[in-house]
Amino acid sequence: xxxxxxxxxxxxxxxxxxxxxxxxxxxxxxxxxxxxxxxxxxxxxxxxxxxxxxxxxxxxxxxxxxxxxxxxxxxxxxxxxxxxxxxxxxxxxxxxxxxxxxxxxxxxxxxxxxxxxxxxxxxxxxxxxxxxxxxxxxxxxxxxxxxxxxxxxxxxxxxxxxxxxxxxxxxxxxxxxxxxxxxxxxxxxxxxxxxxxxxxxxxxxxxxxxxxxxxxxxxxxxxxxxxxxxxxxxxxxxxxxxxxxxxxxxxxxxxxxxxxxxxxxxxxxxxxxxxxxxxxxxxxxxxxxxxxxxxxxxxxxxxxxxxxxxxxxxxxxxxxxxxxxxxxxxxxxxxxxxxxxxxxxxxxxxxxxxxxxxxxxxxxxxxxxxxxxxxxxxxxxxxxxxxxxxxxxxxxxxxxxxxxxxxxxxxxxxxxxxxxxxxxxxxxxx
Ligand SMILES: [Zn+2]
Ligand SMILES: [Zn+2]
Numbered sequence: 412x413x414x415x416x417x418x419x420x421x422x423x424x425x426x427x428x429x430x431x432x433x434x435x436x437x438x439x440x441x442x443x444x445x446x447x448x449x450x451x452x453x454x455x456x457x458x459x460x461x462x463x464x465x466x467x468x469x470x471x472x473x474x475x476x477x478x479x480x481x482x483x484x485x486x487x488x489x490x491x492x493x494x495x496x497x498x499x500x501x502x503x504x505x506x507x508x509x510x511x512x513x514x515x516x517x518x519x520x521x522x523x524x525x526x527x528x529x530x531x532x533x534x535x536x537x538x539x540x541x542x543x544x545x546x547x548x549x550x551x552x553x554x555x556x557x558x559x560x561x562x563x564x565x566x567x568x569x570x571x572x573x574x575x576x577x578x579x580x581x582x583x584x585x586x587x588x589x590x591x592x593x594x595x596x597x598x599x600x601x602x603x604x605x606x607x608x609x610x611x612x613x614x615x616x617x618x619x620x621x622x623x624x625x626x627x628x629x630x631x632x633x634x635x636x637x638x639x640x641x642x643x644x645x646x647x648x649x650x651x652x653x654x655x656x657x658x659x660x661x662x663x664x665x666x667x668x669x670x671x672x673x674x675x676x677x678x679x680x681x682x683x684x685x686x687x688x689x690x691x692x693x694x695x696x697x698x699x700x701x702x703x704x705x706x707x708x709x710x711x712x713x714x715x716x717x718x719x720x721x722x723x724x725x726x727x728x729x730x731x732x733x734x735x736x737x738x739x740x741x742x743x744x745x746x747x748x749x750x751x752x753x754x755x756x757x758x759x760x761x762x763x764x765x766x767x768x769x770x771x772x773x774x775x776x777x778x779x780x781x782x783x784x785x786x787x788x789x790x791x792x793x794x795x796x797x798x799x800x801x802x803x804x805x806x807x808x809x810x811x812x813x814x815x816x817x818x819x820x821x822x823x824x825x826x827x828x829x830x831x832x833x834x835x836x837x838x839x840x841x
Contacts, residue, residue, distance in 0.1 A: 412500055413647070414492035417541055418456065418463040422488040424480045426455070426468045433457055433466065441466075447519075452476050465491075489527075489537035497524045497542035499652040504528065506661040506694065507685055516542070563657045564825045566815065566841070569766020571745050574617040575817060575825040576653035578629020581675055582608035582643030583791075588778070590790040600781035601822075608643055611779065611820040613675055615650065616772045617657060618763060622665040622743050626761050626772050627819065628679030628692065633722060650679055664693040668742055669700045669724075670774030671758045672708035676819070677723040689726040698727045699742055701750065702735040703757030715755070715793065751776045751805070753798030754789065760805070770815040770826075776802055778820035780838035783829060806836060815841055 423429040434441050434457075442456040451474035457464040467488060469477035479488060494500040497516045504511060512527035519525035519541060528538040566573040585607050589597040601609040613629035629650050638644070654661070670676055682692040691698065711719040727733045741747050745765040751758050754775040761772040775791075776798065777783060785803050788795045809816055809829045816838070817826045827838040 412494060412503055412651075414494050414500075414540075416462045417491040417493040417543075418465045419487065420465045420467055420489040420491065420539075422476050422479050422485050423466045423468050424485040426466065429466050429485075430455075433464065439464075444468075446470070450474060450476075487536075489539050491525075491539040491541050493541050493543060495542065495647070496652050496655070497526055497540050499655045500540050500542075501526055502655050502660050503651050504532075506692070507682070509685070516540075563653050565657075566770070566826065568763060568768050568770050568815070569745070570620060571763065571765045572617075572619040573763065573770060573815075573817075574619070574657045575614050576617055576625075576650060576657060577648070578613040578615065578631070578650040578653075578679055579644065579646035579648060580610050580612055580822065581630065581645075582606075582610055585609040587790040589781075590788045590792070590795060592787055597781065597787075601779070604643070606643075610643070610822045611675075612822050614817070614819050614821075614825055615679070616761075616817050616819075617654075617659065617664075618743075618746055620743060620745055620765070623659070623663055624666040624668055624743060624746065625664050625693070625696075626668045627670055627676040627774065628667060630675055631678035631680070631682060631692065631723070633678065633681070633683055633689075634674075661693045662695050664696045666743060667693055667696045667698045668746075668748070668761065669698070669704070670760065670772070670819075671704050671755050672700065672724050673718040673755075673775070674720045674723060676774065678720070680723055681726045689722055691727055691730050691732050696732065697734050698724075698732050699734045699736060700724070700727075701748065701757045701759050702737050704755060704759070705733075705735055707756060718791075751798070751801040753794050753796075753801050754792045756793065768815075769809075769812045770817065771805070771809065772817045772819070773805065774819050776805065777816070777818065779818055780821050780824045780827060780840075783836045783838050785836075806831075 433439050439457050445454045447454060451469060451471035453468045453470050455466040467476045501514060509532040510529040512529050516524040516526045524542045526540045530537050564575045585597060585601060585603040588609055603609055615625050615627045615629055618624045667680060679692055680698060681689050684690050708719045708724060739749050745763055747762045748759045749762050751760050758775060760774055760776050763770040785799050788798045792798045806829050810831060815826055816829060818824055824840045826841040830837050830839050
């Protein structure tokens with residue numbers, strides 16, 4: 412989470428005396444006071460560089476500031492950290508076990524949204540989180556331009572609700588993403604940056620039916636700066652934000668299902684707690700992983716080692732929340748796994764059926780819409796001919812059934828339908 416010091420609140424008993432110091436002695440500018448009637452307080456902001464001081468004067472004996480001054484005398488009252496999305500910040504802190512005063516944000520000064528964290532969690536300092544609505548509107552406008560379709564998209568399939576969420580973007584080498592396809596062809600579909608990388612989304616899928624499931628969970632936030640530079644990680648808007656936007660908290664997830672355990676799919680399975688220890692990111696969930704994939708991921712070799720980071724999944728076994736499945740089974744009503752192989756020996760896709768309709772989350776079988784044609788197979792794949800065969804089989808079936816296909820890595824298209832005209836396969840966005 413990115414947080415910037417917005418201001419420091421100081422409870423004042425005698426405003427004239429306080430002004431004699433801050434205004435007259437220090438020579439600072441004092442802004443026009445702002446009355447916060449609901450709190451019985453008058454706030455005088457004092458700009459000091461990037462942040463401000465806030466002199467807080469009670470306007471009634473019932474004011475929390477009056478009570479504070481009476482009990483402890485004047486002095487430091489709170490610090491305020493500005494965050495991009497206060498709801499996402501609340502969800503994240505809750506997930507990390509921090510005690511909050513406000514679990515739902517309330518309105519603060521100048522139309523901002525605020526929430527207080529309990530001093531028990533902050534080592535004795537009252538911390539206010541603030542989302543200034545102007546900032547967030549601007550940043551939302553920016554992120555729509557910059558991260559097209561990074562927002563939540565909802566679909567209904569019979570009795571199930573399918574919600575495509577997003578954990579931000581990474582950049583992988585364009586050559587590795589398209590295998591034997593020449594750059595002259597792939598760069599028309601996916602422009603490369605100066606380091607030959609192309610931009611890819613990470614879009615887990617939430618399935619809500621009898622239970623709430625998430626398939627894959629993006630990269631998460633455990634990686635260091637060097638990693639984030641190599642893979643061009645952009646996570647200013649990430650799974651915390653998009654889950655919150657979908658009205659979900661991490662504790663609402665009952666089942667986490669893995670397509671496979673590469674870091675761009677399983678990184679968000681675990682997180683580092685405030686005590687520095689790794690733990691499951693979804694506190695109530697059972698994590699379902701294919702046994703063969705688990706074996707491969709826990710015994711990596713030279714060719715796949717860079718993709719398998721043990722911190723992403725070993726803590727799940729330690730926490731006793733891991734369920735290994737051996738076959739193509741139904742994981743919850745309407746949701747089945749199907750092994751595709753190819754990308755990894757035990758890579759699986761997820762087939763969703765309800766009310767006579769079909770959808771599929773194909774993960775790295777067809778990571779983007781550009782990978783629709785059979786020979787457009789990733790260089791990353793361990794068994795490319797198996798990918799080709801599995802993709803051909805799936806594409807025919809999907810066209811026959813009108814399957815809604817979810818693309819986990821496409822930077823712009825969350826879901827679409829496979830079409831083939833004159834032997835040329837393409838995707839029609841949903
Ligand atoms: Zn992968
Ligand atoms: Zn991937």
